[in-house]
Amino acid sequence: MKKQTKAIRTQAKKSQNREHSVPLYLTSSFAFESAEQGKALFEESEEGNIYSRFSNPNVSEFVDKVCMLENAEDGIATGTGMAAVFASMAGLLKSGDHLVACRALFGSAHQIITQILSKWGITHTYVDATATEAEWEAAIQPNTGRPVARMVYLETPSNPGLELVDLAMLGRLKEKYGFILNVDNCFATPILQTPIDFGADLSIHSATKFMDGQGRVLGGIVVGRADLIQPIRFFARHTGPSLSPFNAWVLSKSLETLDLRMERHCRNAQQLAEALEAHEDVARVLYPFLPSHPQFELAKAQMSAGGAIITIELEGGFERIKAFFDALEIATLSSNLGDSRTIVTNPNTTTHAKLKPDEKAALGITPGLVRISVGLEAIDDLISDFTQAVEKSADALKEQV
Numbered sequence: 134m135k136k137q138t139k140a141i142r143t144q145a146k147k148s149q150n151r152e153h154s155v156p157l158y159l160t161s162s163f164a165f166e167s168a169e170q171g172k173a174l175f176e177e178s179e180e181g182n183i184y185s186r187f188s189n190p191n192v193s194e195f196v197d198k199v200c201m202l203e204n205a206e207d208g209i210a211t212g213t214g215m216a217a218v219f220a221s222m223a224g225l226l227k228s229g230d231h232l233v234a235c236r237a238l239f240g241s242a243h244q245i246i247t248q249i250l251s252k253w254g255i256t257h258t259y260v261d262a263t264a265t266e267a268e269w270e271a272a273i274q275p276n277t278g279r280p281v282a283r284m285v286y287l288e289t290p291s292n293p294g295l296e297l298v299d300l301a302m303l304g305r306l307k308e309k310y311g312f313i314l315n316v317d318n319c320f321a322t323p324i325l326q327t328p329i330d331f332g333a334d335l336s337i338h339s340a341t342k343f344m345d346g347q348g349r350v351l352g353g354i355v356v357g358r359a360d361l362i363q364p365i366r367f368f369a370r371h372t373g374p375s376l377s378p379f380n381a382w383v384l385s386k387s388l389e390t391l392d393l394r395m396e397r398h399c400r401n402a403q404q405l406a407e408a409l410e411a412h413e414d415v416a417r418v419l420y421p422f423l424p425s426h427p428q429f430e431l432a433k434a435q436m437s438a439g440g441a442i443i444t445i446e447l448e449g450g451f452e453r454i455k456a457f458f459d460a461l462e463i464a465t466l467s468s469n470l471g472d473s474r475t476i477v478t479n480p481n482t483t484t485h486a487k488l489k490p491d492e493k494a495a496l497g498i499t500p501g502l503v504r505i506s507v508g509l510e511a512i513d514d515l516i517s518d519f520t521q522a523v524e525k526s527a528d529a530l531k532e533q534v
């Protein structure tokens with residue numbers, strides 16, 4: 134069976150009511166049929182649910198589907214994407230370990246690495262997404278006497294710069310040095326890119342984004358090698374970042390349409406990117422599947438489409454951004470992404486406002502940068518909305534001069 138069929142047909146076991154749609158298992162605990170069964174479940178000689186902090190049928194269904202989509206052996210779901218990122222690090226790293234990470238990271242991942250793991254003696258080195266193989270290798274195995282990196286953590290494409298990391302290259306380095314290759318696959322989704330096929334050991338998602346796809350619930354998941362998921366599960370079971378059964382139920386249903394939605398997201402984004410690139414009042418458009426993207430060839434090699442996120446550069450600083458956002462009639466101003474509704478953000482004043490000027494420069498975050506999370510609306514409506522707002526905001530600035 135194809136993945137699309139399995140994403141629709143994988144379901145929790147039917148109850149005696151023979152329901153067609155999976156019910157919500159809103160229960161904190163599960164009853165034991167006998168003293169022996171309670172004992173067997175805790176000894177793990179019998180498999181089954183005990184308590185929803187450990188497992189729950191709705192959560193297991195969601196995990197099974199994501200493992201299937203990502204070609205992963207095992208997985209664990211969490212209440213948010215950040216809980217998944219943190220569990221993957223806290224469950225596997227110990228004091229004295231070194232983490233090599235791509236510089237272009239989701240803001241909270243950067244805070245975990247620099248402010249939290251550092252308290253426990255886990256050190257880090259940042260590498261540019263577009264660094265060469267030799268530069269990555271030097272960070273992983275330096276000549277300074279520190280141990281080889283225990284984990285390499287990265288996002289591709291990155292937020293908001295849409296830089297790509299060469300997954301096959303890091304897969305090769307992993308074979309040589311034996312670190313854990315941990316990839317945040319949130320922007321691409323398993324529909325466009327499966328890092329495990331390139332040698333990644335773990336793939337992480339903020340399910341809040343495209344997996345939900347309609348801006349309703351928070352959730353996260355980490356899937357990958359069974360022997361690595363085991364210590365992450367131990368960490369999560371005892372520290373409690375569990376995904377709620379309700380959110381799991383919503384997310385699992387959403388996976389039935391992920392393939393369909395990503396197809397439309399990507400088609401809309403491609404067409405909008407092409408239209409904006411052709412417009413004289415837009416200074417720059419970045420989209421992985423535009424030939425003008427500096428890593429277009431790599432994008433085509435590791436992704437099946439360009440994704441839903443476009444960034445554009447408008448001249449005129451924050452004044453221009455204000456006029457542009459005021460003029461948009463369809464797109465929402467919000468810091469979220471991965472929604473059926475198109476969303477625009479100015480990273481410089483919102484999601485990335487707290488970064489220092491040199492950090493912003495390294496990530497390409499300029500005052501005129503706009504991140505567009507392209508939704509599922511009719512593409513003609515989106516192109517005309519963005520075009521009129523680009524023109525109106527350009528005219529407004531000319532009048533001021």
Ligand SMILES: *Cc1c(COP(=O)(O)O)cnc(C)c1O
Pocket residue numbers: 213214215216239288292317319320339340341342351352353
């Ligand atoms: C949103 C996001 C996260 C964090 O996920 P939450 O569900 O908000 O905790 C992590 N990584 C990336 C790439 C994201 O976009």
